Amino acid sequence: MPKAAxxxxxxxxxxxxxxxxxLLPFIWMLSTSLKSSGEVMMMPPVWIPxxxxxxxxxxxxxxxxxxxxxxxxxxxxxxxxxxxxxxTILAAYAFSRISFYGRDVVFAxxxxxxxxxxxxxxxxxxxxxxxxxxIDRYEALIIPWTASIFSIFLLxxxxxxxxxxxxxxxxxxxxxxxxxxxTIMVPLAKPALITIALLxxxxxxxxxxxxxxxxxxxxxxxxxxxxxxFSTEAGTVYELLMAASTMxxxxxxxxxxxxxxxIIEGVARSGIKG
Amino acid sequence: MNEKPTLTSTVKALLYLLPALxxxxxxxxxxxxxxxxxxxxxxxxxxxxxxxxxxxxxFVYIFQDPEFWLSMKNTxxxxxxxVPISIAISLAIAILLNAKIKFKxxxxxxxxxxxxxxxxxxxxxxxxxxxxxxxxxxxxxGLFGVSPIEWLxxxxxxxxxxxxxxxxxxxxxxxxxxxxxLQNINKQYYLAAQIDGASSWRRFLHITVPxxxxxxxxxxxxxxxxxxxxxxxxxALFDGKPGPAYSAQxxxxxxxxxFYNNWEFGIASAAAYVLFIVIFIFTLIxxxxxxxxxxx
Numbered sequence: 001m002p003k004a005a006x007x008x009x010x011x012x013x014x015x016x017x018x019x020x021x022x023l024l025p026f027i028w029m030l031s032t033s034l035k036s037s038g039e040v041m042m043m044p045p046v047w048i049p050x051x052x053x054x055x056x057x058x059x060x061x062x063x064x065x066x067x068x069x070x071x072x073x074x075x076x077x078x079x080x081x082x083x084x085x086x087x088t089i090l091a092a093y094a095f096s097r098i099s100f101y102g103r104d105v106v107f108a109x110x111x112x113x114x115x116x117x118x119x120x121x122x123x124x125x126x127x128x129x130x131x132x133x134x135i136d137r138y139e140a141l142i143i144p145w146t147a148s149i150f151s152i153f154l155l156x157x158x159x160x161x162x163x164x165x166x167x168x169x170x171x172x173x174x175x176x177x178x179x180x181x182x183t184i185m186v187p188l189a190k191p192a193l194i195t196i197a198l199l200x201x202x203x204x205x206x207x208x209x210x211x212x213x214x215x216x217x218x219x220x221x222x223x224x225x226x227x228x229x230f231s232t233e234a235g236t237v238y239e240l241l242m243a244a245s246t247m248x249x250x251x252x253x254x255x256x257x258x259x260x261x262x263i264i265e266g267v268a269r270s271g272i273k274g
Numbered sequence: 275m276n277e278k279p280t281l282t283s284t285v286k287a288l289l290y291l292l293p294a295l296x297x298x299x300x301x302x303x304x305x306x307x308x309x310x311x312x313x314x315x316x317x318x319x320x321x322x323x324x325x326x327x328x329x330x331x332x333f334v335y336i337f338q339d340p341e342f343w344l345s346m347k348n349t350x351x352x353x354x355x356x357v358p359i360s361i362a363i364s365l366a367i368a369i370l371l372n373a374k375i376k377f378k379x380x381x382x383x384x385x386x387x388x389x390x391x392x393x394x395x396x397x398x399x400x401x402x403x404x405x406x407x408x409x410x411x412x413x414x415x416g417l418f419g420v421s422p423i424e425w426l427x428x429x430x431x432x433x434x435x436x437x438x439x440x441x442x443x444x445x446x447x448x449x450x451x452x453x454x455x456l457q458n459i460n461k462q463y464y465l466a467a468q469i470d471g472a473s474s475w476r477r478f479l480h481i482t483v484p485x486x487x488x489x490x491x492x493x494x495x496x497x498x499x500x501x502x503x504x505x506x507x508x509x510a511l512f513d514g515k516p517g518p519a520y521s522a523q524x525x526x527x528x529x530x531x532x533f534y535n536n537w538e539f540g541i542a543s544a545a546a547y548v549l550f551i552v553i554f555i556f557t558l559i560x561x562x563x564x565x566x567x568x569x570x
Contacts (some may be wrong), residue, residue, distance in 0.1 A: 008375065012375065014367075014370055015367070015370055015371070015375070015381050018367055018385065019384045021387070022384050022385055022387065022388060022442070022445070023387070024386060024410070025388075025396060025399050025400075026387070026401060032402065039409070041407075041408050042408075043407075043408060043413060044413060045408075045410060045413055061568055067353055076356075087294040087297060088294070090291070090292075090293055091290065091291050093290055094287040094291045095291075098287040099277045099278065099279045100279045100284040100287035100288070101279045101284045102284075103279070106291075107303045109303075110298065111304060113298075113303055116550060117499070117502075117503055117546070117549065117550055117553060118503075119503060119526050119529055119546045120306060120307040120309045120543075120546040120549075120550055121301065121302065121309065121551060122529070122537050122542075122546070123305075123309060123312060123533055123542055123543050123546070124304065124305035124308035124309050124312065124543075125301055126533075127539070128300065128301070143301075144301040144433065145426070146297055147293070147294045147298050147301075147302075149302070150296065177286075193344050202390050205392070206391070206392040206393060206394070208393065208394050208505075208506045208510075209509075210506055212509075213533075215531075215532060223392070223508075224392050224393075224395065227392075228394055228398075228510060231398055231513060232508075232513060238402050241398055241402070242399065242402070244395075245395040245396070245399055248395040249392055249396065252390050252391055253387060253390065253391065255390075256386075256390040257383070264386060264450055265383065267389075267450050267451070268451060268453070270456075
């Protein structure tokens with residue numbers, strides 16, 4: 001079938017060209033990050049640096065307190081993800097397994113607030129945090145992000161799919177609700193929880209506007225905020241800027257490549273459930 | 275779940291809900307109300323937290339502020355520039371990826387990578403790609419005889435640059451959702467149409483498009499909402515400025531500027547609410563169109 005073969009060839013050509021366009025900025029970033037300043041400005045562009053300058057990474061790392069930014073980003077990402085998992089598991093359990101007064105109203109109100117864009121919350125949250133004295137502290141970067149209505153909704157749907165007979169059986173065996181939740185429901189909901197955790201971790205690592213607003217001192221900046229101030233300070237030293245960008249992007253790309261199955265599934269699922 | 279609620283079960287539920295409700299109450303629900311009230315503050319002493327007067331002055335100010343209208347105009351241009359093109363390209367790629375081909379997983383992985391990376395870091399990379407003299411883009415265009423374009427410094431090109439970056443960044447997400455939608459279409463429809471002698475173009479038009487309409491609908495709503503809120507890309511691409519001559523100042527940038535640089539909380543809150551209302555109206559219009567056009 002020459003016609004089918006031809007069209008298949010066409011599909012591959014388009015997909016490969018598209019992939020190149022997707023990857024080009026990353027390749028360019030990596031290549032530039034290893035160039036000498038002379039080669040950065042060369043036209044036509046140099047793809048493989050003649051002299052690979054690994055020291056660009058060390059220079060960039062030392063020019064700004066990137067070590068500190070990295071620690072901040074890691075702390076914020078881990079703690080806000082853990083916090084969200086805990087609040088989400090508890091709340092989703094209540095919404096899916098306990099019958100209580102006002103359940104539907106509370107749930108509806110929560111879903112309704114999902115429509116309000118985060119930008120509306122920005123200013124009052126800033127005021128609340130400054131009243132609490134949390135500005136420029138980890139609390140401000142973490143605590144507002146330790147609960148998410150969307151995650152509660154997602155996990156509730158998953159919990160609803162777990163047969164109720166299971167909890168009756170456990171009850172007969174003398175297992176209380178709380179233990180049942182952590183030893184049976186949570187392990188069963190692992191795919192949903194991994195999805196929630198990964199999407200949260202990615203979002204948290206990449207967050208920009210909020211950390212920009214609630215951090216004032218250099219010591220409290222997260223990586224994206226540190227990078228923008230570095231870019232202003234470093235000016236047009238592009239090889240250093242690209243080295244810094246690579247350092248920020250790389251951890252998430254590695255995480256994604258390892259766990260892509262869950263991430264892609266999670267995104268696809270969140271789309272269908274919409 | 276069929277059991278009747280009791281006082282005991284309500285107390286128990288409350289204990290489970292408490293952590294989430296405290297956080298959501300303080301940082302989600304309270305600020306929604308507070309922000310609305312703040313938008314009505316006309317005479318406010320921030321340091322002592324005393325409101326002397328309420329009114330609609332902030333809204334009046336915004337609607338008379340040419341900078342706000344410019345921001346709104348830019349945002350709408352951005353939405354119109356990003357959403358349809360992004361949907362068309364990602365649908366096309368999803369359909370190709372859905373064909374019987376090898377390395378499907380690899381392609382999907384590659385297209386999705388931009389989505390997981392930091393907007394700020396990648397915007398800085400694009401800033402270099404868009405560089406007038408040493409940028410990759412002008413180099414490639416130069417190969418076709420196009421003279422260098424001042425992507426980031428010429429006000430007419432700033433918005434197209436922002437749109438290109440945003441489409442590139444968001445393709446992977448849309449492709450994955452479209453793929454999930456395509457996989458839900460029953461293959462029998464295609465077989466039946468093939469037997470009836472329908473060409474692949476007709477099969478696309480009469481099977482794929484209508485049966486994918488709920489997915490397309492979802493993507494368009496999410497994309498429009500997200501595009502209305504663009505900020506990080508602007509900030510990083512133009513080095514903390516809203517583009518040359520405010521050509522890439524968006525509504526969220528306007529909110530940020532009034533809040534963060536001018537300390538005009540009332541104006542910023544009012545602008546945030548106006549943005550919310552605009553998004554809300556757009557979503558309602560889409561829901562209305564969706565009701566008539568979407569096939570389930």
